[in-house]
Amino acid sequence: GESVGLHLPTLSVQEGDNSIINCAYSNSASDYFIWYKQESGKGPQFIIDIRSNMDKRQGQRVTVLLNKTVKHLSLQIAATQPGDSAVYFCAESEEYGNKLVFGAGTILRVKS
């Protein structure tokens, strides 16, 4: 399949290492944030979300951190696997059900 976002920043990590993908947002009114994973030729796949009244949320092998002071969001992936290779997008919304505004994306490459 074709790659998405050929000019996106790329993070290369060794299999088994932890990955950290960062995202800056600009809308101080954003209340809800989501991380998506997009593999080549597929639609964005939900990873984890967080509301603005939280600063950390954990899922299976993933953690999202939110710093509202500096409008920064990060996604941590533990023990990165080859199947984690994809483009990762952060998205924000002012309220549940409102439109999502997407960040530019980061390519994650996992080396075996």
Next chain:
Amino acid sequence: DSGVTQTPKHLITATGQRVTLRCSPRSGDLSVYWYQQSLDQGLQFLIQYYNGEERAKGNILERFSAQQFPDLHSELNLSSLELGDSALYFCASSPGQGHYGYTFGSGTRLTVV
């Protein structure tokens, strides 16, 4: 399968033509969102419908229009197509206002030649 169905998966058409992209939301979802993804611009929000009514509009060109039908499926109409309209078009659905859970379809790849 995400539960959001988009057809067709691929579409090749000539400049100046008109096409219709279709989206069936996940069962029970009232909101439908359309996004355009170009190689150099990421995912751009086009338009949102909620239970048949237009709810929000993004950077959607005047040549583009959409609607949501009583059965909640949605169609995105693209007319007077230009080479620059070549992109992936995604539909997402969510339960609606006050509820979270945005689910994306697998997209329609439009190529204008």
